[in-house]
Amino acid sequence: MAKIIVDGREIECRERIPVLYAALEAGWDIPHYCYHPGLDVVASCRLCLMEMKMPHPKTKEMDWSPKLLPSCQTPVKDGMEVRFNSDRVRDNRRDCMEYYLLNHPLDCPVCDQAGECWLQDYSRKFGEATSQMVEAKNVNPKKDVGSKTLLYQDRCVMCSRCVRFCDEIAGTGELGIVNRGSKSEIDVFPGVPLENELQGNVVDICPVGALLDKDFLMDQRVWFLKSSDSVCPGCSTGCAIHVDHNRDQVWRLKPRFNPGVNDWWMCDEGRFGWKYIHDERRLDRLVVRRGAEIEYPDWSALDEIARIRFGTVVKDDGEEKVAGVLSPFMACEEAWLLARFIREIAPKATLVMGPVPTEGEDKLFPQNNGDSAKFTIRSEKCPNRRGIEMILKNAGGPSVSFEDFVKKAGQSEFAAAWVVGGYPGEWVTKEFASSLAKVKMVFAQDLFSSPLTEAAEVVIPSCSWAERSGCFVNHEGKIQPFEAAIAPLEGCQRDGNYLFALSGESGLYNASRVRAMMAEVMPEFGKLHVPPSLPKHAH
Amino acid sequence: MAKFEPVLLKNLGVEGSRTLKVYRSRGGYAAAEKVIKEMTPDTVIESVKASGLRGRGGAGFPAGMKWSFLPPERKVTYFCINADESEPGTYCNRVLMENDPHQLLEGILIAGFATKTTVAYIYMRVEFHEQFHIMQTALDEAYKAGLFGKKIFGTDLSMECYIHRGAGAYVCGEETGLIESLEGKRGWPRIKPPFPAIEGVFQKPTVVNNVETLCCLPHIFERGVDWFKSIGTENSTGPKLYTISGPVKRPSCFEAPLGITCRDLIFGDDFGQGMLDGRKVKGCIPGGLSVGVLTEAELDCKLDFDDVRNYGLLGLGTAGAIVIPDDADIRQVLANIARFYSSESCGQCTQCREGTNWMYKIALRIALGAGRISDLDLIENITNNMGMMPGLSICGLPDGAAFPIRTIVQKFRGEFEDHIRRQDPGYTKTVLKRLNPAVYELPVLGRRPESLVGQPE
Numbered sequence: 003m004a005k006i007i008v009d010g011r012e013i014e015c016r017e018r019i020p021v022l023y024a025a026l027e028a029g030w031d032i033p034h035y036c037y038h039p040g041l042d043v044v045a046s047c048r049l050c051l052m053e054m055k056m057p058h059p060k061t062k063e064m065d066w067s068p069k070l071l072p073s074c075q076t077p078v079k080d081g082m083e084v085r086f087n088s089d090r091v092r093d094n095r096r097d098c099m100e101y102y103l104l105n106h107p108l109d110c111p112v113c114d115q116a117g118e119c120w121l122q123d124y125s126r127k128f129g130e131a132t133s134q135m136v137e138a139k140n141v142n143p144k145k146d147v148g149s150k151t152l153l154y155q156d157r158c159v160m161c162s163r164c165v166r167f168c169d170e171i172a173g174t175g176e177l178g179i180v181n182r183g184s185k186s187e188i189d190v191f192p193g194v195p196l197e198n199e200l201q202g203n204v205v206d207i208c209p210v211g212a213l214l215d216k217d218f219l220m221d222q223r224v225w226f227l228k229s230s231d232s233v234c235p236g237c238s239t240g241c242a243i244h245v246d247h248n249r250d251q252v253w254r255l256k257p258r259f260n261p262g263v264n265d266w267w268m269c270d271e272g273r274f275g276w277k278y279i280h281d282e283r284r285l286d287r288l289v290v291r292r293g294a295e296i297e298y299p300d301w302s303a304l305d306e307i308a309r310i311r312f313g314t315v316v317k318d319d320g321e322e323k324v325a326g327v328l329s330p331f332m333a334c335e336e337a338w339l340l341a342r343f344i345r346e347i348a349p350k351a352t353l354v355m356g357p358v359p360t361e362g363e364d365k366l367f368p369q370n371n372g373d374s375a376k377f378t379i380r381s382e383k384c385p386n387r388r389g390i391e392m393i394l395k396n397a398g399g400p401s402v403s404f405e406d407f408v409k410k411a412g413q414s415e416f417a418a419a420w421v422v423g424g425y426p427g428e429w430v431t432k433e434f435a436s437s438l439a440k441v442k443m444v445f446a447q448d449l450f451s452s453p454l455t456e457a458a459e460v461v462i463p464s465c466s467w468a469e470r471s472g473c474f475v476n477h478e479g480k481i482q483p484f485e486a487a488i489a490p491l492e493g494c495q496r497d498g499n500y501l502f503a504l505s506g507e508s509g510l511y512n513a514s515r516v517r518a519m520m521a522e523v524m525p526e527f528g529k530l531h532v533p534p535s536l537p538k539h540a541h
Numbered sequence: 542m543a544k545f546e547p548v549l550l551k552n553l554g555v556e557g558s559r560t561l562k563v564y565r566s567r568g569g570y571a572a573a574e575k576v577i578k579e580m581t582p583d584t585v586i587e588s589v590k591a592s593g594l595r596g597r598g599g600a601g602f603p604a605g606m607k608w609s610f611l612p613p614e615r616k617v618t619y620f621c622i623n624a625d626e627s628e629p630g631t632y633c634n635r636v637l638m639e640n641d642p643h644q645l646l647e648g649i650l651i652a653g654f655a656t657k658t659t660v661a662y663i664y665m666r667v668e669f670h671e672q673f674h675i676m677q678t679a680l681d682e683a684y685k686a687g688l689f690g691k692k693i694f695g696t697d698l699s700m701e702c703y704i705h706r707g708a709g710a711y712v713c714g715e716e717t718g719l720i721e722s723l724e725g726k727r728g729w730p731r732i733k734p735p736f737p738a739i740e741g742v743f744q745k746p747t748v749v750n751n752v753e754t755l756c757c758l759p760h761i762f763e764r765g766v767d768w769f770k771s772i773g774t775e776n777s778t779g780p781k782l783y784t785i786s787g788p789v790k791r792p793s794c795f796e797a798p799l800g801i802t803c804r805d806l807i808f809g810d811d812f813g814q815g816m817l818d819g820r821k822v823k824g825c826i827p828g829g830l831s832v833g834v835l836t837e838a839e840l841d842c843k844l845d846f847d848d849v850r851n852y853g854l855l856g857l858g859t860a861g862a863i864v865i866p867d868d869a870d871i872r873q874v875l876a877n878i879a880r881f882y883s884s885e886s887c888g889q890c891t892q893c894r895e896g897t898n899w900m901y902k903i904a905l906r907i908a909l910g911a912g913r914i915s916d917l918d919l920i921e922n923i924t925n926n927m928g929m930m931p932g933l934s935i936c937g938l939p940d941g942a943a944f945p946i947r948t949i950v951q952k953f954r955g956e957f958e959d960h961i962r963r964q965d966p967g968y969t970k971t972v973l974k975r976l977n978p979a980v981y982e983l984p985v986l987g988r989r990p991e992s993l994v995g996q997p998e
Contacts, residue, residue, distance in 0.1 A: 045732045046889045048933060069932030075732055094933060097926035101895035134919055137902035138976045160888060179727065179888070182710065184898035186888030 004080040009087045015078055022050045022073040023540070025086070031539040032086060033095055033124045035161035035209045037074035039540075040266045040376075041170055045072040047161050049098050049124070052076075052091060055083040070094060092128075099129030105140040105184065107156050115211030117224040120541055121159065142187060147177070148196030150216050150270065151205060155187045158212035164188060164204035171267060171376050173368025174198040188212070199379065200367060202273040206256060207266070209541060217274055218254045227253060230487035233474050235331060235385040235467045236272035239378055240476030242533050243268060245276075245468050245487035252279055252468055252488060260533035263480060269379045276468065278426040279488075284449055285463035286493035301495050305503050307460060308445065312347045315418035315443055322400070323417035324351035325407065325441075328393065330358055330384035331424035332497070333472020334481070334527065335516040337390050339501040341397045344420060346505070352400040354407040355390045356422065357429060359383040380477055384425075385467070389475035396524050412437030423448030424464050430454045447497070463494045470496055471513040473530065480531035483513065544811070547796045548772075548780045549756050552641045559675055561682045564643040572762040573650040574694050585655035585762075592761045592769045593778035597633075598623055598714075598751035599829065599858045600937075601777070601846040608656050610738035611746045619742040620653050620661040621723065621749040624676075625707050625714040627666055628829035629881060631861030633782035634752040636794045638665075638672045641756075642679035646702070648755030650688065651762060653700045656748050661702045664719050667709045676704055711885035715936045716749040717741075718887065729889050730936035753782060773799035777845035777857075787864030788820055789813035800848075803827050804840040806862055813864070820866040824953070828858030830878060831941030833948035834865070853951075855944040871953045872908040872960055875946065879904040882942035893939035896927035900946055907957070910964045911972035917957055920950050 004017050008025050015024035023039060025032050035047040051070035058065050064083075070090060085091070102121060110116040142155040160179070165188065168177045176196045180189045190196055196204070205215045227246040234241040234255065242260035246253050255276055257268035278284075290297045290307060299307065315324060326344040328337045344351045361383050366375040394401050402410065410416065412433075419441050423429060426449070435453035438444055446458035455461045471486040490496050498511035521528035552558040552567060564570070576585055590605030611618060622645070626634040638645060649661050665673055680702060683689050691699040705723055707713050713722045717731035720742050741747020757779055761769045770778045777799040783806055784794045791814045795806075803825055807813045816822060824834045827844055833854040835842055842852045849857050865874055883901035888894045900923055903916050927933065928943030950957065 043732070044889075045935065046891070048891050051932065067932075070930065071932060072732070090930065093926070094930070098891050101891050101899075104895050104899055134922075135899060135902075136973055136976055137899070137906065140898070160891075160894065181888070183883055183886035183888045184894050186894070 004078050006078055006081070007083040009085050017080075018077050020074050021052065021076045021078055021082075021084055023537075024078050025073065026537040026540045029538065030086065031127070032073065033099075033120075033128055034074060035120065035159050036163065038163050038166075038207055038266070041163060041166040041207075043075050044162060044166070045075040047098075047159065048072070049095060049128075050074050051094050052084045052086050053088050095124075095128040096130060099125050100133060102159050103129070103133055104135050105142075105156060107139065107141075109157075113154075113157065113211040114214050114219060114221075114224070115157075115208075119211055120209035121157075121211075140184060145189065146195075147188075147190050147213075148201055150274070151196055151201055152214045152216055152219065153188060154212050154214065157210050158188060159210050160186060160188075161209060162188075163207045163209070164213055167200075167204050167207060168196070168198065169368075170373075171203070171368055172198040172200045173370045173373070175370070177204070198369070199270050199365065200267060200377065202270045203257070203267045215254070222248055222253045229256075230468075230485050231258060232468065232484040232487060233385065233476075233482045234268060234272040235474070236269070236275050236383065237380040238382040238385065238387060238477035239264060239380050240385060240474055240480065240482050241268040241272060242482065243272070247468075247487050250488040252276055258533065259536045260482075263476065263482075263531075263533070264377065267377050269377070271379065275426065276466075278449070279466040279468050281450070283451070284491055284494075285451060285455065285461060286491050287463060289455075289461040291459050291461075301500065304460075304462070304500050308343075308504055309347070311443060311445075311459070312344075312418055316348045319417040319442075321348040321350040322352070323415070324348035325354060325411070325416045325419040326351060327354045327356050327404070327407065327419060327421040328390050329356040329422040329424045330387040330390050331467070332386060332390065332422055333467075333470060333484075333513070334386065334389040334393060334475060335472040335511075335513050335520065336470070336497050336501050337386075337393045338396075338520050339498070339505045339516065340420065340422065341393055343501065343505045345397060345399065350400060352402055352407070352416070353394050353397055354402055354404055355387070355394060357404050358387050359425065359427075359429070382477065385474040385476070388477065388479055389473070389481070392475060392524065392526065408434050408437045411441050414440045416441050418443040418445075420445040421447070421454060421458075422464070423450075423452070423454065424466075425449070426466075428452065462500070463491070465490045465494055465497055469494070470498060472498065473513065473517065473527075481527060481529070482531050483517075485513075545780075545797055548760050549637065549644070549753070549782060550640070550794075550796045552644070553636070554640075558640050559642055559679060561643055561679070561686055564641070568763065569643055569759075570647055570650075570688065572759040573647045573654075573688075576651050576762050577654050577694050577696055577698055582655045582657055585651065588766050589655065589758070589761065592766045593776070594754065594757055594761065594769070595777060595779075595846055596751055597753035597757075597781065597859070599628070599831070599856065601857055604750060604754050607738070607750070608652075608748060610736065611656060611748065612739060615657070615746050617660075617745045618656050618658045619745055619747040620649065620656060620658040621716070621719060621742065621747060622649060622661060622663040622755060623714060623716065623719055623749055623751050624663055624665040624669070624672075625719060626669075626752070626859075627711045627714050628831065628859045628861060630784065630786050630826065630863040631829045631859040632784050633794055633859065633861065635669065635672055636782065636784075637752055637756050638669070638676055642676050643683065644756050644759060645676075645752055646679060646683050646688065648758040649702060650693070650700070651758040652748070652750060652755055654698060658700055658748075661700060662723055662742070663702065663704045664713070664723055665704055665706050666713075667707050669706075673704060673706060680704065710887070711881075712887040712936065712938055715938065718936065719749060720747060729887050730938075732935055774843070774845050774847075776847055781844075781860055783812070783844065784861040785813045785864065786862070787825075788817040788866045789864055790815050790817055800843050800845040802841050802843055803835055803862065806844065807840065807864055816864070816866065820868060822864060823867045823869060823871070824865040824949075826863040826865070826945060827854070827860070828856070829861045830863065830881065830945055832856055832858040833944040834952060836952050853948055855940060870908070870960075871949065871956050872904070872912070875949050875957075876901070876904040876908040878945050878949070879942075882938070882946075886938060886942070887936075890934040890939070892927040893934050893942070896923050896939065897942050899923060900942075904946075906972065906976075907961070909972070910960075911969045912957070912961045912964070913969065913973075914958060914961055917950050917954060921947055924950075 013028040033049040241264035242258035365379040367377040430452040444458040447462040473483040502511035557563040713728040722728040879901040924943035924947040928939035
């Protein structure tokens with residue numbers, strides 16, 4: 003740790019980080035555009051300039067430097083003294099903010115970024131109310147740079163973060179700067195649009211409304227959005243994300259800082275892969291079939307139905323004829339509750355992990371420049387394989403692989419099964435469906451209708467991860483909690499709620515309460531991986 | 542003063558001066574051979590330091606000092622020769638390369654020996670088409686004669702030399718911009734530290750020197766340090782090429798000891814020989830556009846590295862004088878200068894990118910006859926915000942833009958005001974309204990009072 007003095011106040015900070023970041027962490031609001039902790043320093047926005055005490059070249063006395071120094075480029079050194087509250091620093095910020103707005107169209111009312119725009123914030127805080135410019139502004143029309151991204155060039159502050167992101171993190175380098183001086187602009191080469199799989203991040207790191215997401219374009223004013231901390235279920239990397247939602251509708255996902263896992267980034271597959279949450283074809287009521295008869299009972303009846311029906315099977319066919327298929331899309335808590343319920347009714351029941359979807363190979367970024375991987379999209383397209391494995395291992399007793407389960411079910415070795423889906427796409431294969439037909443009684447807990455739900459005796463509409471809470475265990479064993487962002491679909495219940503009731507607990511499901519119960523038998527769950535939050539004024 | 546015997550230009554006008562044969566017959570490469578065979582790199586650096594040779598590229602940094610910043614333990618050193626002569630009004634490097642390419646190559650040999658250079662790059666601006674071919678021919682000739690390559694003069698010294706042509710950007714004359722451009726990147730000046738002496742071309746120790754600086758080297762070692770120090774003034778030693786352009790009788794490139802006055806340069810018989818067609822001098826930009834302007838009354842300013850600063854100028858610059866005659870419209874001059882910087886700003890730092898363009902727009906409006914008195918204050922303000930305070934930007938271009946514009950507005954303010962008072966107020970109003978009706982109609986609010994913002998609550 004180093005001790006430095008900022009504006010006359012001593013702060014402690016890590017060694018060798020930029021003074022800018024040390025000050026941000028200590029609570030200062032230092033304006034900055036080009037600096038991003040995940041990217042190279044270019045020191046070109048000139049907003050974060052500071053004064054530093056240096057020995058006078060002749061007298062060797064320590065005094066404030068005649069030069070202003072970029073704080074993003076100056077590393078912390080023990081004992082250094084800097085200040086941001088001098089007139090020169092303030093004047094520079096004020097002038098800079100005026101320069102930034104010279105050619106800015108001031109179209110905040112129609113700009114998506116308004117409300118989370120650092121040009122707005124800094125102008126208000128560090129700038130002036132009026133501009134001294136009477137000249138006509140430079141006009142620069144918007145450009146379509148990629149299938150998912152729009153570039154409004156005249157809102158750009160030329161911080162070059164997006165260019166550096168494409169070079170350093172994505173490694174594809176589609177974006178570049180063309181022309182010179184005030185005519186310089188961000189652009190792509192003709193015929194080479196911005197099409198890398200991390201392109202959504204350039205919208206996140208753009209401090210202003212220059213790069214915008216076509217998917218979110220003109221959808222919502224950001225001040226209506228509420229943000230919930232969540233974990234992306236797209237692959238086993240387990241990126242920490244924010245789910246931005248309003249009135250129980252998810253509008254977008256944004257990455258959440260999570261050092262060592264996803265850092266500041268997330269992939270487009272995860273970012274735009276949430277649309278199934280609001281799919282109209284989702285199952286939305288509890289269905290109980292008695293032969294040809296169909297009933298839609300109240301949720302409160304599920305407990306009794308499950309206990310009676312499974313009890314009957316256990317009595318008639320024996321304990322070992324019961325199976326439970328846990329999906330790698332379930333939260334650990336839900337899987338644990340369900341496993342506990344099944345084992346309670348039938349201690350010799352077989353527990354199975356549902357199919358683990360994989361796709362191609364792991365994709366490492368940066369792609370082309372041979373650097374070590376800074377971001378990975380995993381081939382395993384589910385969030386919680388490891389978590390389910392941990393639950394199964396802890397539950398002990400009979401357990402088979404999914405393939406064996408399908409085979410055994412086809413040979414009528416099971417009489418009852420609780421099958422959990424929750425996959426965003428189709429997952430029930432023909433083989434699986436035909437072997438399940440040999441199982442007398444199936445409880446299907448899934449999002450969409452499929453041959454499975456059509457044949458099942460009881461169909462329980464499941465919820466997407468955005469409507470649930472719990473924790474996922476990512477590929478390297480980090481246990482990461484996520485909270486429910488939106489209310490469940492009308493007619494659905496949070497999976498945790500009924501599983502909690504089923505396993506004989508009273509009261510409402512609460513993920514942390516269940517985790518505390520789990521931690522008694524699985525101490526790993528006592529320690530969660532919760533990433534540190536970014537400094538308040540960092541972006 | 543006795544007539545000055547040209548040193549750098551001694552081969553000017555000699556037939557075949559571009560060829561190795563003629564250059565050698567006039568004593569060429571003797572100094573380099575003597576240095577490489579008899580001296581050590583350290584003694585060369587010491588001699589250059591003792592000679593007081595200051596960089597001719599504009600900033601006037603002592604050349605020997607620059608070389609001594611190189612880290613002592615190094616395997617590779619790159620040497621860049623800055624031949625990106627793009628300062629408006631300057632053409633002394635061009636004259637040197639056109640007429641005496643081997644003098645430069647000899648300088649490269651000496652400097653390369655002193656800095657233990659492995660590869661030297663001559664970074665030449667793209668507009669130098671003919672000069673490129675002249676240099677390339679001379680370099681090929683030198684290679685053939687064993688002056689570059691392996692075992693130079695039969696010693697163990699080996700050094701390669703290449704000519705690299707730029708892509709036409711003013712900012713690539715800045716040393717780190719030049720390095721970036723040489724590496725094949727966008728010509729954006731780098732942030733310092735690390736300085737080029739530690740991490741330059743391809744992340745290796747690098748020296749960047751101007752063509753003219755290197756051309757002085759053979760003469761220092763041929764005639765001795767004391768001879769070199771005897772030329773010029775105390776702190777600015779040696780001969781210097783001065784160029785002069787504008788309506789003078791003899792616009793050309795002249796050699797003189799450092800420290801002649803600007804008046805000498807314009808009116809001296811050896812130099813400009815006075816103004817053309819009975820014009821008078823309104824002002825003179827003495828050292829390349831970026832240094833600022835001198836008025837007629839200030840022409841006695843000595844053109845060396847120090848005296849110019851007493852007249853509010855940035856420095857000597859490249860000593861390329863531009864004479865502004867009395868019949869020139871000062872508004873046009875200002876607009877033209879502002880246009881240059883607006884188009885040449887690299888666009889990296891905010892102040893420079895936006896400020897130069899803003900000043901150009903204002904200067905253009907003033908030139909069109911729709912200026913306001915307050916615009917003059919505004920321009921001065923912008924120059925202050927943009928370049929007068931050190932450290933505001935990565936390179937020196939905004940300083941270079943601020944000085945000429947500010948000095949012109951300050952020193953010729955009366956003239957600007959006369960023009961503005963004489964113009965048609967109705968027209969001014971129409972133009973302003975048309976440019977930006979919203980801004981024009983809005984009441985002007987006061988500037989926000991200073992408050993402590995940005996500190997933790």
